[in-house]
Amino acid sequence: MGHEPVGPRASPDAAVAGTAFYDAVEAAAAALYLRALVDVPPDVREALRQAYERERHSVSRQLLGIILRNIEIADERRTLVCQDTGTPIYYLRAGTGLYLDGARVADALRRGTERATREHSLRSSVCHPVTRENPQTNTGYRIPAIHWEFAAGADYLEVLCVPKGSGSESMTFLRMLPPADGVAGIRRAVLESAVEAGANPCPPCIVGVGIGGTADQCVALAKRASVRRLGTRNPDPEVAALEGELLEAVNRLGIGPQGLGGDTTALGVHVEHAYTHITHNPVAVNMQCWRGLRATGRVRADGRTEIET
Amino acid sequence: MAGIPLTTPLREADLRPLRAGDWVSLSGTVFGVRDATLMRICDRGVAPPVDLRGAVLLHTAPNVRRVGDRYEPISVGTTTSTRMNRFTAPLLERHGVRAVVGKGGLLEDSVEAMRAHGAVYLTIVGGAAAWETQHVEAIEAVYWEDLMPECLWQFRVRDLGPLLVSIDSHGESLYARVRDDARRRLQGLLGGGA
Numbered sequence: 001m002g003h004e005p006v007g008p009r010a011s012p013d014a015a016v017a018g019t020a021f022y023d024a025v026e027a028a029a030a031a032l033y034l035r036a037l038v039d040v041p042p043d044v045r046e047a048l049r050q051a052y053e054r055e056r057h058s059v060s061r062q063l064l065g066i067i068l069r070n071i072e073i074a075d076e077r078r079t080l081v082c083q084d085t086g087t088p089i090y091y092l093r094a095g096t097g098l099y100l101d102g103a104r105v106a107d108a109l110r111r112g113t114e115r116a117t118r119e120h121s122l123r124s125s126v127c128h129p130v131t132r133e134n135p136q137t138n139t140g141y142r143i144p145a146i147h148w149e150f151a152a153g154a155d156y157l158e159v160l161c162v163p164k165g166s167g168s169e170s171m172t173f174l175r176m177l178p179p180a181d182g183v184a185g186i187r188r189a190v191l192e193s194a195v196e197a198g199a200n201p202c203p204p205c206i207v208g209v210g211i212g213g214t215a216d217q218c219v220a221l222a223k224r225a226s227v228r229r230l231g232t233r234n235p236d237p238e239v240a241a242l243e244g245e246l247l248e249a250v251n252r253l254g255i256g257p258q259g260l261g262g263d264t265t266a267l268g269v270h271v272e273h274a275y276t277h278i279t280h281n282p283v284a285v286n287m288q289c290w291r292g293l294r295a296t297g298r299v300r301a302d303g304r305t306e307i308e309t
Numbered sequence: 310m311a312g313i314p315l316t317t318p319l320r321e322a323d324l325r326p327l328r329a330g331d332w333v334s335l336s337g338t339v340f341g342v343r344d345a346t347l348m349r350i351c352d353r354g355v356a357p358p359v360d361l362r363g364a365v366l367l368h369t370a371p372n373v374r375r376v377g378d379r380y381e382p383i384s385v386g387t388t389t390s391t392r393m394n395r396f397t398a399p400l401l402e403r404h405g406v407r408a409v410v411g412k413g414g415l416l417e418d419s420v421e422a423m424r425a426h427g428a429v430y431l432t433i434v435g436g437a438a439a440w441e442t443q444h445v446e447a448i449e450a451v452y453w454e455d456l457m458p459e460c461l462w463q464f465r466v467r468d469l470g471p472l473l474v475s476i477d478s479h480g481e482s483l484y485a486r487v488r489d490d491a492r493r494r495l496q497g498l499l500g501g502g503a
C-alpha cells in the first residue's frame with residue numbers, strides 16, 4: 001500500500017454507480033458508524049489481551065482487566081464500548097473501475113451518519129466552533145470529515161469509518177523540524193509527545209506518526225497511521241524499522257494503562273510518510289485510544305455491500 | 310476486588326483515611342458534569358440547581374434515550390478531567406464537592422485543593438462505558454437540558470467500582486508520580502539513543 005500512482009483513469013468499461021449505490025453508501029455509513037462504536041476490531045482485542053497477560057504491575061493489570069470486561073459487556077449487550085461518539089471521519093478508496101459522483105457520496109455519508117445518530121439515540125458530539133451550538137446530528141459544516149484515495153482497477157468504494165474520540169484527538173502534536181535534527185529529532189518528537197499526552201488519550205494507545213509532506217499532510221498522515229491495523233508495517237523497510245524502535249522506546253516510558261504506570265503504553269507505533277521539502281522534516285503525532293475506533297466496508301456499483309468483521 | 314464501599318453524600322471523615330492506591334466503590338447519587346455545565350457554574354456564577362455539599366461529580370456527557378418525561382441511560386462513560394482542571398478548586402471551596410470521578414487526572418493546584426478540603430479524585434477506566442453503565446441504576450433528574458448533552462445529570466449508582474483513589478486528601482497523586490518518572494525515563498532514552 002501507499003505506493004500506487006494516484007489518479008489512474010477510470011477504465012472504459014467501468015461500472016456506473018446508480019441510485020442503489022448511493023443508497024447503499026448511506027446504509028453503509030450508518031452501519032459502520034455504529035459498528036465502530038459498539039465493536040472493537042479483532043487485532044486490537046488481541047493486543048489488549050496480550051498486554052493483560054504481560055502486565056507485571058497489579059494496578060495496571062486490574063485496569064486492563066476492566067477494559068477486557070468492558071469489551072465483553074459491549075459484545076453481550078450490543079452497546080457502545082465508550083460513550084464518546086466522536087467526530088465522524090470517513091476514509092474512502094474509490095476504485096477506478098467505478099464511475100461515481102463524489103458530491104453524492106459525501107451527501108450519502110452525511111445522511112448515514114445522521115441516520116445512525118437518530119436511530120440509535122447516539123449522543124451528538126459535534127458543535128459549531130464559535131457559538132458551540134450542537135445540531136444534535138453528529139454532522140455540521142465540513143463534518144463528517146472525508147478523505148479520498150484511489151485504488152487502481154478496483155470495482156468498489158471502500159469506506160473506513162473512524163468516529164474519533166476527543167480524549168485521544170486532543171493529544172495531537174506537530175513539529176516542523178530542521179533536516180539536521182535527523183532521525184534523532186523524530187524520535188525525540190515522538191517520545192516527548194507520548195509523555196505530554198500522558199494519561200489523557202486513554203492508553204494503551206496506537207501511536208500514529210506522520211513524517212514528511214507539508215504541515216497539513218503530516219498531521220493527516222499521523223491520523224491515517226493511527227487507524228492502520230495492528231501488525232501491519234510501513235512498506236518502506238527503513239520506516240518499518242523505525243516503527244519497531246519507537247514502539248520499544250515508548251513502552252519504556254512506563255506511562256502504562258490509563259497513565260497510572262505499567263508495561264504497556266502503546267499497543268503499536270505506526271508511521272506513514274511522504275516526501276518533503278529539502279529545508280524541513282515535519283513530524284506529527286496523533287493518538288488512537290485503546291478503543292481502536294474503526295470499521296470498514298465495501299460498496300459495489302449495484303449496491304452490494306460487505307462489512308469487514 | 311470490589312473496593313471499600315462508600316455511600317453518598319460523603320463526609321471528610323470518609324475520605325481522610327483513604328490513600329492513593331486504594332480501591333473504592335460508590336453507591337448513591339453521582340452528578341454528571343462537563344465543560345458547558347462547569348462554565349455555567351464557575352465562570353458565569355449561576356447557582357447550581359442542586360446542593361453539591363458532600364457530592365460526587367462524574368466528568369461525563371452520556372448517551373440517553375428519552376422515554377416520556379424521563380431519560381434512560383444508554384451509555385454513561387467518562388471524559389478527560391484534565392481539561393476541566395481549573396474548575397476543581399472552586400467546586401471544592403465554594404460548593405463543598407467531596408469527590409471527582411474521572412480519567413486522565415488533575416493537576417497540582419487541584420491536588421493541593423483536595424488536600425486542603427479533604428476531597429479525593431477517583432479514577433474510572435476511560436472508555437469503559439459499557440461496564441460503567443451497568444452500575445448506573447437510573448437517571449434521577451436532569452437539569453439545564455439546554456446544554457444537551459452537557460446537562461447536569463443526577464445518576465443513581467450502585468457499587469460503581471472498583472475505582473482507584475489516584476489523588477488522595479494528603480497531597481499524593483499517582484498521576485504526578487508516573488509523569489515525573491516518565492520524564493526521568495525520557496531523559497535516559499534521549500541521552501542514550503539520540
Ligand code: SF4
Pocket residue numbers: 082083084164165166167168200201202289290291387388389435436437
Ligand atoms: S479517548 Fe477514546 S476510549 Fe478514551 S474516552 Fe475518548 S473515545 Fe473513549
